[in-house]
Amino acid sequence: MTTAGSAAGSAKAGGSITQSELDAFLAAHSTALKGKDRAAFLAAVDPKNADLLKQQGQLYDNLQKIPFASAAYRFGSMDGGESTFAQGAQATVAVNFDHQITGVDTAPVEEQYRWTVVRGATGLQVTAVDAPTNRRGYPAPWDSIANLTVLTRKHVVIMADDTSSSFAKSRADALESDAQYDFAHWTGGTGTAPGFAVFLTSNRDTYEGIYDQGRDESVGVTVPMPAVSDPSSAGGTYPSSRIAIDTTHYKNLDPADADIIFKHEMTHAMIDPFENLSGRSEQDHLWVVEGFAEWESQRMYSPTELLYDGDTLHAYATKHGAPKALPTDAQVYSSDSDASSLGYFYSHMAMRYMAGKWSPEKVDQFVLYVYKNATSATCVDDAMKNVLSTTTDQFTQGYASWYRSSL
Known part of the structure; x- marks a missing residue:
């Protein structure tokens, strides 16, 4: 042999x-x-x-x-x-x-x-x-975890360490339902990821180290994976993603809270193959990326059912006031958790406004346009013009007015 x-x-x-x-x-x-x-x-x-x-x-x-x-x-x-x-x-x-x-x-x-x-x-x-030297998906759960738990469903491959093995087994069917939910609502056409690889842990060090994503302010993250055909990772799109979730906060909460984070990260992974990652955009567009995932994961709830930081939507909106501009990339991914939370909130509400004034289908088209043109210095402006037939300034003014009168 x-x-x-x-x-x-x-x-x-x-x-x-x-x-x-x-x-x-x-x-x-x-x-x-x-x-x-x-x-x-x-x-x-x-x-x-x-x-x-x-x-x-x-x-x-x-x-x-x-x-x-x-x-x-x-x-x-x-x-x-x-x-x-x-x-x-x-x-x-x-x-x-x-x-x-x-x-x-x-x-x-x-x-x-x-x-x-x-x-x-x-x-x-x-x-x-x-x-x-340049980490590419390392370390994966299979590199880091002894006796890795692996569960498969039609659209989900679930991996978990010992801290979350029982949680994974109890939530496997719910994860599959969440995947089906996201796919059912997508109207942007073919080309999405066919399914999701999800790693669950409540060990914070393990969570932050997996896939070398290092998002110390997050409880869920979606990491794009480089294609074999693009070994330089210098351009193009990534054909798939890996999801990691810190389950610490979800084991003793209403299962619906876990479903929100699952749907949010799956939304990212679902449409990641569309995003042009060949360079950095010169126009802030993370509000589109995160706002879409927030809206998609909570679109089934009416405004009166939404909670932010334990407050009702109305109380939270009143506390922080109407936005004067769309969230910047720096705010959305701020290391200050309060600033980041507010950035996510304003991004979510911008998508709710867009869905109400135009349509959910237009939201999908808008997001798809931004993803495919993410390296453009005018990706958001162009999406406003070509998809919504408006301008970014007009959208922002309308959004702020809607926010003040509706929330």
């Missing part, structure tokens, strides 16, 4: 590690994963490194639970590889884990690792696995 650890054993005993050796090494590692051969998968690891063997064994076990349409390891780039002694060749290698989750990803996406690879007596061996 040829294992990942011995695939390169017949290569030259000395000298630098070559890409062709690494290609063969990674191909054998991929074959071991696909063939459900745990021993062969772990044969790639330095047998003297007990901690790494344990971690990679945990990774293998977790990966076997994920419904992958495809999954393979691929050479990315290499530093080093030069050596002056026969069995001491070493290289730092960027390794791509190309994978597509069935029912979630529209195309294969990549996660990247940094492996330290050495030439031993029997071939190449991995002695360390670390974060890549």
Whole structure:
């Protein structure tokens, strides 16, 4: 039997590690994963490194639970590889884990690792696995969690650690219903994500570290995943996303509160494939991104049913007054939680105004236009003109007037 650890054993005993050796090494590692051969998968690891063997064994076990349409390891780039002694060749290698989750990803996406690879007596061996220089979806839940819980439904793949395993099992059907809710309301046409990968935890450190998203002010986050066909991630759209949610606040609350955060993040993930991420927009448009997700997740509620920070909608609106302008990106994603909450609120209300004055279908068209033209310096202005037949100033004035008279 040829294992990942011995695939390169017949290569030259000395000298630098070559890409062709690494290609063969990674191909054998991929074959071991696909063939459900745990021993062969772990044969790639330095047998003297007990901690790494344990971690990679945990990774293998977790990966076997994920419904992958495809999954393979691929050479990315290499530093080093030069050596002056026969069995001491070493290289730092960027390794791509190309994978597509069935029912979630529209195309294969990549996660990247940094492996330290050495030439031993029997071939190449991995002695360390670390974060890549430019993190690409690392660490995923399968890298970080022992005994990962994985549940599947038609539109949702749910992952959870031990802190939220029971919560995941009790809410799996609700998550599927929330996914169906979002899909049922979308009128913007084809091209959405087909489903969602959702990770649940109430461990705050784990939540903030997963996918390296670092959103310390959030309780839910949607992280775009780079496509295999776009390894530079310098432009284009991302074919899929990963959702992470801190369940701390939802275990003892009304299930409807959890549904709101689920629907909110799924809304982001549903339409993320449309967003042009090739550069930064020069026009503030996060109020569109977050306002749409807020509105979509709560559109079934009348204004009198909405609560913000424990206040009724009317009390909250009265407390903060009518907006003088649409929220800026800095306000929406402010590190000040009060400023950010108000930014989200004003964004939500702007979408409610838009849906009432024009239509929910126009909201979808407006959001789709902004997403597809997100790098334009006039993406919002152009959407106002081309979708709503108005101007941003006119919209803002009408929104403020509606806010004062209606809320």
